[in-house]
Amino acid sequence: MQSGTQARxxxxxxxxxxxxxxxxxxxxxxxxxxxxxxxxxxxxxxxSTRTYRYGSPISxxxxxxxxxxxxxxQFLNSLWVTVKFVALSVSIEAxxxxxxxxxxxxxxxGIRLLRTVLIIPMVITPVVVAIVFRLIYASDAxxxxxxxxxMGGGAMQILGNPLNAFIGLVVLDVWEWTPLMFLILLAxxxxxxxxxxxAARVDGAGAWRVFADxxxxxxxxxxxxxxxxxxxxxxxxxxQVFVLTRGGxxxxxxxxxxxxxxxxFKFQQTGYAAALFVTIGLVVLALAFSAIxxxxxxxxx
Amino acid sequence: xxxxxxxxCVMTGVLAVVLLPIYWLVSTSFKSNREITQExxxxxxxxxxxxxxxxxxxxxxxSYLTNSLVVTFFSVxxxxxxxxxxxxxxxxxxxxxxxxxxxxxxxxTLRIIPPVVILIPVYLLMLSLGxxxxxxxxxxxxxxxxxxxxxxxxxxxxxxxxxDLEEAAMVDGDSRFGAFRRITLPLAAPGLAATAIFAVxxxxxxxxxxxxxTATPRAMTMPRxxxxxxxxxxxxxxxxxxxxxxGALPIVLFALLVQRHLVRGLTMGAVK
Numbered sequence: 001m002q003s004g005t006q007a008r009x010x011x012x013x014x015x016x017x018x019x020x021x022x023x024x025x026x027x028x029x030x031x032x033x034x035x036x037x038x039x040x041x042x043x044x045x046x047x048s049t050r051t052y053r054y055g056s057p058i059s060x061x062x063x064x065x066x067x068x069x070x071x072x073x074q075f076l077n078s079l080w081v082t083v084k085f086v087a088l089s090v091s092i093e094a095x096x097x098x099x100x101x102x103x104x105x106x107x108x109x110g111i112r113l114l115r116t117v118l119i120i121p122m123v124i125t126p127v128v129v130a131i132v133f134r135l136i137y138a139s140d141a142x143x144x145x146x147x148x149x150x151m152g153g154g155a156m157q158i159l160g161n162p163l164n165a166f167i168g169l170v171v172l173d174v175w176e177w178t179p180l181m182f183l184i185l186l187a188x189x190x191x192x193x194x195x196x197x198x199a200a201r202v203d204g205a206g207a208w209r210v211f212a213d214x215x216x217x218x219x220x221x222x223x224x225x226x227x228x229x230x231x232x233x234x235x236x237x238x239x240q241v242f243v244l245t246r247g248g249x250x251x252x253x254x255x256x257x258x259x260x261x262x263x264x265f266k267f268q269q270t271g272y273a274a275a276l277f278v279t280i281g282l283v284v285l286a287l288a289f290s291a292i293x294x295x296x297x298x299x300x301x
Numbered sequence: 302x303x304x305x306x307x308x309x310c311v312m313t314g315v316l317a318v319v320l321l322p323i324y325w326l327v328s329t330s331f332k333s334n335r336e337i338t339q340e341x342x343x344x345x346x347x348x349x350x351x352x353x354x355x356x357x358x359x360x361x362x363x364s365y366l367t368n369s370l371v372v373t374f375f376s377v378x379x380x381x382x383x384x385x386x387x388x389x390x391x392x393x394x395x396x397x398x399x400x401x402x403x404x405x406x407x408x409x410t411l412r413i414i415p416p417v418v419i420l421i422p423v424y425l426l427m428l429s430l431g432x433x434x435x436x437x438x439x440x441x442x443x444x445x446x447x448x449x450x451x452x453x454x455x456x457x458x459x460x461x462x463x464x465d466l467e468e469a470a471m472v473d474g475d476s477r478f479g480a481f482r483r484i485t486l487p488l489a490a491p492g493l494a495a496t497a498i499f500a501v502x503x504x505x506x507x508x509x510x511x512x513x514x515t516a517t518p519r520a521m522t523m524p525r526x527x528x529x530x531x532x533x534x535x536x537x538x539x540x541x542x543x544x545x546x547x548g549a550l551p552i553v554l555f556a557l558l559v560q561r562h563l564v565r566g567l568t569m570g571a572v573k
Contacts, residue, residue: 021477022394026404029387029448032379036445037411040422047422103311110312116560117319123556123563124549125506127524131531131545132326141538143325146341175322183564236415239508243528257417264421265513274421281418288413 048278052270065275075276077251078259085166085255086234089173094227096174097181102215104182105189118179126176130243133172134159137244162252165245169253172240177233181226188222189215221295228291235284256280329542337538352543360540361518362547365526369505369551372436372522376443377500383444384451385493389481391452392459393467405456408449416446417509424513434520442510447500454499458492459485495562498555502563505552523548 048065050057069075104111121129136143137158144156158164192215200210238257241247247254247262260280264273329337330352331345340346356362391401423442424433432438466488467480475483486493511525518526527548530541556563 022390022396022401025386025390029383029452030404032383032441032445033408033411033448036423036426036441037419037449040419040426041411041414043425044419044422047425100311100315103308108308114312114315115564116557117316119556119560119563120323120553121319123502123506123552125508125524125527125552127506127508127528128326128545128549131527131541131548132322134531135325135329135538135542135545136322138536138538141329141337141341143322146343149341150343175318179319187564232413232415236417238417239524242508242512243531257415260417261420261509264424270421270425277418277421281414284415284418285410285413 044274045278047271048275050271052268057271061271065272066279068272069276069279074251074254074259075256078254078256081166081251081253082235082255082257085170085173085237085253086231089170089177090227090230090234092170092174093178093181093230094223096178097226098185098219098223100178100182101185101189102211104186115183118182121176121178122180124176126239127243129172129176130240133168133175133240133244137168159245160249162249165249165252169241169244172244173234173237176240177230181230184226184229185219185222188219188226192218224291224295228288228295231291232284232288235280235287326542326545329538330546332539332542334537334539352539353547355540356543356547360526360530360544362523362526362544364518365521365523366547366551368436368518368520369522369524372439372443373501373504375436376440376447376504377497379440379444380447380451380500381493381497384448384496385455385486385489387448387452388455389459389485392456393464393481405453408452412449412453420509420513423510427514433514434516436520438514439511439520439522442514443504443507447504451496451500454496455489455492458489458496461492462488491562491565494559495565498559498562502552502556505555523551 047057049060049062051059051061051065104114124132135141137156139145139155139157139160142156142158144158148154148156158168196214196218197210200214205213236257237255238261241253241255241258242261245253247258256276257280260273260276263269263276328344331348331350332342333347333349333351336342336345336347387404390396391404395401396404427433427438427442430438432441462485466484470480470484471477505522506524507522508524508528511522512528515521515525521529527544530537530544
């Protein structure tokens with residue numbers, strides 16, 4: 001099959017000007033990507049081995065920036081906060097999204113309204129999502145405080161308390177991204193073959209048995225892809241934190257992206273920040289590629 | 302009966318969780334700061350449009366909106382044209398050194414790396430080119446990001462279209478590029494639409510690069526402009542809420558209009 005399509009592709013290639021056509025078609029896109037993404041990426045590698053003052057390099061320090069990272073308590077803390085944030089948010093989103101998708105699998109009245117409404121959180125500008133949650137959490141003007149006062153309670157302290165602020169950030173992410181998880185998993189559920197389920201119904205299998213023996217194993221690849229996609233995305237979270245807490249209070253919600261940004265633009269340590277980001281990029285790529293290998297193994301079995 | 306009751310409960314719960322925060326944003330945007338902080342009302346008792354008027358008269362939201370629309374339009378349009386051609390090239394031609402497959406993988410790799418990773422060098426690049434705080438700097442950056450996933454998404458759409466149709470067109474005397482333009486491109490239109498919509502969403506909502514690359518209302522986009530309202534010590538909740546509504550309204554309306562294609566774009570790839 002594979003070689004068949006390859007031969008076919010070749011046959012279409014033709015001669016003369018047509019021979020150059022694929023290169024002419026690829027060139028503009030590749031040039032833009034090489035100029036605006038790849039060149040800076042390589043430049044970033046170079047920058048990561050230098051120290052900077054006011055945006056210009058002043059000395060080469062080799063790999064010293066990279067070595068320094070691992071004894072920088074603030075970096076290690078931001079890494080830990082990021083891992084906690086990603087693990088917690090993505091697993092909650094996967095469970096909620098899966099449950100909701102199973103629930104919506106059977107068509108019923110109102111499902112279209114539900115799907116329409118669920119689109120809103122993930123298309124709203126992330127900066128605005130953060131504003132929405134600041135308005136909920138604010139101790140003087142927030143919805144939680146207003147509700148608590150309406151019920152005779154006092155002001156709610158969310159963003160001033162390290163633990164609450166962290167939980168508040170996770171809640172924001174869950175609100176924003178569970179719908180995406182839901183849509184992917186629903187599409188996955190709808191694409192499953194029907195025969196095994198009909199057979200199970202004929203055999204009189206209970207709902208739980210059907211889920212554990214059929215639905216879940218069959219959904220594993222889609223579930224894995226959805227989790228990987230979300231994980232990669234969540235690792236780069238920046239906007240929401242920047243507007244909601246700016247990393248605070250203290251370092252409670254300071255993700256690596258925020259720490260790197262501050263290192264570069266607030267503390268003007270360009271070279272060190274570049275090394276930090278190169279490290280993060282490598283971590284995410286390693287994560288992604290090991291996930292892809294894992295997925296292939298699931299697919300094969 | 303029981304199942305129906307459970308269904309209604311879950312429905313109501315989900316709708317409430319999604320819509321209550323949005324209700325709070327919208328309702329706050331119609332209150333005065335006094336009402337917000339001192340009375341803590343649950344709905345605007347004395348509704349006012351002042352907050353919205355202030356955004357456009359004192360806070361240059363007109364410029365932000367224009368900048369966003371211009372930057373989004375050009376970077377999506379360029380990326381679509383360039384990306385469609387690139388995607389077609391790797392979907393239909395066999396290139397030496399298995400380049401047809403490697404280019405796709407390469408672009409996917411670039412897509413996986415969090416954008417924040419190349420923020421600093423892109424900033425330094427725009428600094429040296431004198432493109433900081435300009436439309437062109439933002440358009441170049443966003444176009445490049447959009448090309449990475451436009452090529453990747455459209456490649457799979459082109460693959461779904463049978464080669465025979467193009468062959469038939471070429472037998473009838475169409476050129477290679479003519480067959481692409483007249484046969485394949487129209488057939489791939491739904492896929493291209495899904496790609497375009499996704500690109501518009503991502504571009505319009507982008508904040509990180511707008512934050513680093515722009516500094517004045519000359520080039521600041523909506524998310525960037527909205528964020529400048531915040532972070533001052535005395536928080537103007539009323540303006541912030543109105544800015545949130547204005548900032549999100551265009552993209553939410555757009556998304557609801559094109560809902561069908563949107564869901565396809567968002568979920569594609571994951572299920573395949």
